[in-house]
Amino acid sequence: MTPAPRTPQRRTARGSERRRAFPRIRTPERAYLADLLRAETTGGLLLVAAAIVALVWANSPWQDAYHHLRDYELGPLTVEAWASDGALAVFFYLAGVELKRELVVGTLSRFNEAIVPVAAALAGMIVPALIYLAINLGPDGEPKGWAVPTATDIAFALAVLAIVGRSLPSALRAFLLTLAVADDFGAILIIAIFFSHGFHLWALLASLALVAGFIVLQRLRVRSSFIYLPLALGTWWFMHESGIHATIAGVALGLATRVLRDEGEARSPGERLQHRLGPWSAGLAVPVFALFAAGVTVDGEALRTMLTDPVAIGIVAALVLGKILGVLGGSWLTARFTRAELNADLAWRDVAAVSVLAGIGFTVALLIAQLAFTDDPAQLERAKAAVLTASLIAAILATFVLRRRNRAYANT
Template sequence: MTNPTRQFPRLLSRRSWPEARFLADVLRTETVGGGLLLLGAVIALIWANSPWRSAYADLGDWVPWPGGAALHLDLSLATWAADGLLAIFFFVVGLELKREFVAGDLRDPRRAALPVVAAMGGMIVPALVYLAVTLGAGGAGLRGWAIPTATDIAFALAVLAVVSSHLPQGLRAFLLTLAVVDDLFAIIIIAVFYTADFHPVPLLGALLPIAAFALLVQRRRTWWWALIPLAVTAWALVHASGVHATVAGVLLGFTVPVLATRGRGPGLAERLEHRWRPVSAGFAVPVFAFFAAGVTLVDVDLAGVLTDPVVLGVAAGLVLGKAVGVFGSTFLLARFTRAELDEEITWADLAGLALLAGIGFTVSLLIGELAFGPGSPEDERVKVAVLLGSLLSAALAATVLIRRNRVYRRISERESRDSDGDGVPDVYQDESA
């Protein structure tokens, strides 16, 4: 029986029907994007280890605009993918974050507590695991402490779609919200700990196009011929400042209003997110994965690589640290607040999801490049570690979640019933649900 004095809502409980429909759209897009991300990574790995691997390296090193040094834009294709295309990804993250804090579950402190606490645990524990493994080696390896702290939502959802398509909505929503908060912390880490050669003047200059962008979107002026040049200008100035250029995408996303005017239809943030998420998930992130994942293992001492402290630290942080951090922090929150799991979800389900959170790819590879430098020996080993840790996490999560798939299917069939034919599942109209 439910305790009437309970202060927290049930953990991982069902969301409202409008929120559920929005999440379903997001999950579909991210799942497809995850498949494309995997495809890009596989192609890169095959090409980087083929007889034509030098062509892959030359493609990533090619500078399409060699005369752009004056504007700090003489970048290689691989750098454009990491600094330019990922700005689109982080713009969508900014839109998603603002929507969650203004109109989503994160606006309710009680509901926000779980993903925030789980995300914090899922970042602190992996970092500590990494430091514990690499502390004895010392040196530059310690700079990679943040690599295993990020969860790749597209990759995780792609795995989830393969192993269990009937996961309860509360768990799916939790994974998505956890990844959103995880991205917020990753943005802060990148801006604070991985900014080199800081130049304040360009950063201050970036405030002007960002302010102009904000003025237009606040007035619902969505002129692409004005907004895109302003966004590109802000990106270029942030890039020139030494702060990672993807931060510009987040700041621009934060300026977009969430609530619809006069309460009619979706807000501008949701409409822009719907428009740009397919570009991010279907193009920007897969292209980045293609340039970032191509590690060459030909003539490499695999025994030496797999015993390297950085490799062990990253892999252990993803596989062990993420699982312990996410599951442990959620368990402690329930223990000390007396909150209860939703009646359709068990701790075994949450354990599988915590293992799934150990799939780190996009942001982990990005932080690896920032920590050690693109193309450095340490960066190449980080790629091996991220791939290894992510594959192990995916395999362990699949082992747990596949065993629950029949239960998920029965729950899904019950929730999808619409006896009155109004297009809304009965479970959302049943006050006792």
């Protein structure tokens, strides 16, 4: 006698629920996510405003003043270097704290929930790099710019999502945030491994020793900023002198910061510092970097040159097309081969919309462009222009797609 076909079960023999690609968010994480989204949205809007000011200023009759201020030497560094090495260290410190929190108590601490967005982030970095290299492996190309289109700007992306996607499910926002955390970690590794110049071991050891001291003070529950501030500045300076990009010091200190609350403690040090430094990062550090990084000349000759430049073409194609193929393809393949499933409230069209949004590569992409083409100012200008162009195209396409998905959810 042929047995009756078995119906699919929602639970396995052990009673555990099948893996979800986009799980429902627990109540404490929902509150944390809401706070973080509000801060990043504000930062994204200020970031866009600073970029517009930079573009207008750099193409105005006062453009000489802009370039003079950007190249002005203030102590050991130029103003532009202080913005990229110094101001962005605050941004990367908060990225380090956020990464540690996700690893310890957030989505990345649960393998079943982290695997899809992490795989999407990884594919969203590899595919754009391959597209860039495919265009730039010829005699006129510059393969060293392969890392420029690998990064997604979370502040800019969340600003677009908040403006046009208010009715979208929270699980999709959580996916974008998790993808961005993994993406930031990949960008950090790229900067540390591929853009270290004139390496000095003693300076690196001194920086790591100060990080170790930071960890000890955290374990001893020391809270005085009068101790931590000079320690952080020393860590940053020695990291800069070691030849490794100084922003890595911010990441190291962020990962060293305690993110779990003690009994009777209202907020952990990581949470306190995110609330204290978040406005400085969103309202000052990142916009200042954008002000001095986004000021590229936009005229007829510059546009004609960019349209025939393999580097610029590679960056635009990699960000606009590569991110879609990487993020969407990586998500689908991982969900398909790990037997994960979408949250019941989501469709793959939602993931496709977010993959378009991931093509916005602004802050970190501009930083990597500076590091990749630091010895070729003309090529750097074209690379920056390509990043801005690709980010604008991705933002417009994402706005169109997200509006349609937002209306679909709003009407249900």
